[in-house]
Amino acid sequence: MNDQLKHKKATYHLYTFLVSKIIGSLGSHVYAFGISMYILSLTGSSLSFATNILLSYLPRIIISPFAGLLSDRFPRKWLVLGGQAGVILSVSILLIYTYTFELSLIAIYCVTIFNSIFSTFSSVAFTSSIANLVNEERLQKAMSFNQLSMSISGIGGPIVGGMLFGFVSMEIFLLTFIIAAIVTLTLESTMNFKLYQKETSTPATNSTEKESMLESLKAGFTYVKDKRVIRSILWTALWLNLFFTSVNIGFGFILLTILKLDPRLIGITEAGGAIGILITSIYFASRSNVKYPLVVVKRSTLMTSFLVISLAFPLFFDFSSTVNFIYYFIVMVLFGGFGVITNTPIGVMLQVSIDEEYRGRVFGIVEMMAMSMMPVGTLLFGVLYDVLPAQWILIVSGCILIGIVFTLLRPSVLKMAHPELEEKTLEPVLEK
Template sequence: MEQAMKRRRATYHIWTFTASKLISAFGAQVYTFAVSFYILQLTGSAASFAMNLICSILPRTIAAPFAGYAADRWPKKTIVLTAQGAIVLAVGGLLSISLIYGLSLPAIYVTTALISLAASFSGVSFSAAITGLVDEARIQKAMSLNQMSISIAAIGAPAVGGLLYGTVSMNLFLILFMAAETVALILEATMNFRLFNRKADTGEATGEGPVKEPLLQSMKAGITYLKTQPIILSIIWISLFINFLFGAFQVGYSYILIEKMKVASEHFGMTEGAFAVGMLLMSIGLSVRKEVKYPLLVSKWGIVTMGLIMASVALPVLVSLPYKGLVIFYASVMFAFGMVMILVNTPIQVMMQKGVDDDYKGRVFAILETMAMALMPLGTVLYGFLYDLLPAEWILIVSAAVLIAVVLTLARPSVVRKAHPELAGRHPKGPENPAPAAK
């Protein structure tokens, strides 16, 4: 009876979690779309656009270790709700400034940094809480539905943003974002973050455990734990280099379409929507199918495919296309990119959810986020200036080639066989001392 009640509660969590992410993501996407267009049209500079990305990335990178420590020490629900409330207040502050003084780049940058800081605590705590919210058998479904909700929001939000931009004030975009985050906050307040927890979720845990350790000692313990997980370490190093190189895509895509190709805001929104449709379809597929058997292998070739897609963004710069063909081409590129990105991320996320000990989840996900984003500020600054100085097409092509070379090196066959020893039987030259598979 108790197990049946827990499963029903877990089902409620899955759908409430999905709804809260859908609403929150919709507001965030509309806000991001409007701010990106505002900055690029106001300044016409890729460097200014990149600066806003840095304000989003840098605080999250710095805060992640502290967010991981907090998630392992204090109640995750309290952290999530506090962080969501902080986002509402930050956007409310920007709205007040806009109404009184008018919008300015410094105000946007500061608000973006505050939102990023709060999102770091919320994101790490939610990641660490997944196995407490749902039963193990439905982790992949929960992760896929989460991605699906983000995809649905990403389909509608750019379309709404593209239609509204230029016809309504930026204040309306801010109000939409505030309203969405407030509704998400209310939904998350109804969830039980400790439904399936194997460990206590507060600093008052019984017995000894890392939750009682001071900050520096706790971080050191998390790093020590990671040293016993070589596959997770490999994933972290891959994330470090890949996210640096994806700065070429993050800055370059918007810069090429808006500044070089002069794509209208509504059509730019359509290409962003195609990206979300790709994410949505792949998320639906993963939510109803069996768990991916070889997640690291699937992710490896998915990243190689993403590198090829990234290089293809430069094609219309080299070969002239009619305007309609240009929009269709970029919509197709983004559709494929969205599908492959979910295929890369979701299996790895499920693998880590099941393999990392509950006592260390917050710190491990925080370290993963820190490493994944550590070079992104540098990459964003570098590419922001490079796009102002060098031909955009060659920046994308060279970056894509380096990306493919990096993933083929870091996820070489010997590393893949350590994650999936059952593959060794298919290759006569397996590693001499294969490591046990990550749990």
Template sequence: MSEPTPVSAASNRNIILFFSGKFASVLGSSMYTFVVGLYILQLTGSGSSFAVTLLCGMLPSIILSPFAGVVADMVNRRKLLIGSDAASVLIMLLSFAAVSIEGMSLLPIYISLILLSICATFYSISASSSMMMLVDRDSIQRTGSLNQIASSVGHLLAPILAGMLYAFLPLEEFMLLNAAGLTISTVMGCMLKFKPAPEALSEAGLTDGAAETGNPPLRERLGSVAAEVRTNLKEGFSYVIRRPVIRSLLIIVFWINFFVVALNVVLPFVAVQTLGLSSKQYGILEAMLAAGMLLMSLLLTVLRQSNNPVNTIIGGLSALGLLFLAMALPLLLHFNAAVTFFFFLPLLILVGVVIIIINIPIQVYLQQSIEEEYRGRVFGLVEGIAGSIAPLGMLLYGVLLDWIPGSIILLASGAAILAVTLTGRRGLISSNAAEQQGVQVEHGAEQAGA
């Protein structure tokens, strides 16, 4: 067996560092968010106060994702990644100081959630857009899978650990735990080794350690920042429009996220209200979804990366639509609660598996096909689109459940997913084939010129 190249060794090192930092960050942040929710419900007993907590965590990401993408393409991504994590640590320490001095109240909690969400948005975009500068091209699938594993395991462990510790630790000590997790993530980020940036980015001063001399005064730079952001944002939209495959994927991501939200709303309603399942049984159903995602993520770390992720994405979307239709069957045929519960168990595992089969190839395709100078803006648009539609879907399905049985909503959602897949399939495949042919022609021309 041949020795790994220096690039491969650096790639493996970065993967381990990235995984470790992500896990520590997700675990600490998820424990803090979980405990904040419990604390606010116990303190106020108000559903609206709890809803404000959710909005504080969601809205900054939805609003700022496209702008975070612009910033990621304008500045040094390594500094942005490390700075976002370091700022999160500072926010947690300041929040701890505030509640220690002034006492516990809702205002510092809400402010900390908003600021953490802002930092997390910039961190997420900078990390996503830097992937090709951190790992080998053939390691994108493995990296994305390990990233998903870190998130899944962190989200699974967080409520368990937080629930055990909540009886013994006050909220401010969970702030310190979150700060510790974010500190680990920051240290891991500092240890990451970035590849040299392409020439276009190097000229823009985006390489690690780029010279910072000769810049105009801060006052002059601030005067042109708004115009520069607008220009870069327009260029990002124009780039997506010029790339048919990316444009089609964004449209599919938008609609699929909208219809998949039905599961998040319908499942708890059906489990508790329709079937009368216990909280333990409902928790098991929720865990099956996470287990499926974790299982497929582990599998993808060892499977060979696909050379044609578009076909995998289409197959996964078709399977997801069929699984939604299958979940409606026991409700339509009026199976008893026990049979429906055991029918749902394998289906939810398969839904988790299929979600990863869709998500990871999308990440692989976007990482490999987007030019470095546009990657931040495109990933900002992807996260903004995916995040913005979820609250609307939750609201709509919540209203519909008061009027329409959950089985009908699942059927309609499954049919809609299949319709979106079939509608976008031909254009996606033809656009991908044309794009691949264009790449081959360009590569042949370069070889002939050489």
């Protein structure tokens, strides 16, 4: 295939990727909103609601490394499409069950588990294929489009779900999700997942067929262990996700229970995060690749850590509801923006720096480590907010986050990632 044809195909991939992600994510958000509201209205129990969330986390944590292993052994396109088809099948069975009998909590839990398993295979295989779908110069745009689709669906999903809930049956929620998933599957089936795949002839590649599953999985962990920069990124992600959970758990609690903010204003405030993601994603999509991604990541995570501390500020004063609303809305916009500034460059860096034959396994490990602390953090901070003042939880969490960033992303790691970087300056963060 000549370069001009490849360029056209990559452009097609880029915008097909954006459309499919928006449709798929929007359908998922509408479905998640409907299921969440149904569980709460059926049981009135936050424990039942939390159980459903936990059942969506645990399979991803357990399955991710194996999904990555299969992504390195089998055609990734078929894993993406197979995972998507599995999700469609499981929700279709739930729809048939609902028509035949009646939607029940046990049925929802079962489908949540299967959805989590199937979507893990699909998402890990797709993530490890992005560098094969577009050329290196467009990787940042592709990663930005991924963040953009999440922000659009994050804003639109709850709005559409809120409009539908109470006016239509749960069958409509399920059908909406199925239609969106089918459209996503159809679009993804038209992509060439080997467009920019590099031919490799390394010993690891040639021996993959002869390795047992366990040996191949172990090779993935050994690869990560031997790559100091990637190892530092993974450990940073692990600990950051644990302490950033203090915001996920405490934000609504603080605004509703402590500051007595109007629930409608809380909804708008939370949407600020999606707005920040949207604005920053558009900015990154219009730029060429960041030259020193790990420097950008260090600075953006430091700023996000200070934002965690800043959430405690209104709790020391007696501000009006209007001031609290404006303050927290601005903070959430900044949270969303810095999240994109962190995730986009690091995503590009991983796509470029990981060898083709290990990419699936590494991204499986990345997903496992990124999510493994979320259940622990949810339980930990759920207990802490009941027994300790919220402001001190946020301040301590923010300070620990700052310490984690300075420890795991120290200058020696940055120098290793970017050997051409002058150790004195570390200045040119957003240069091409």
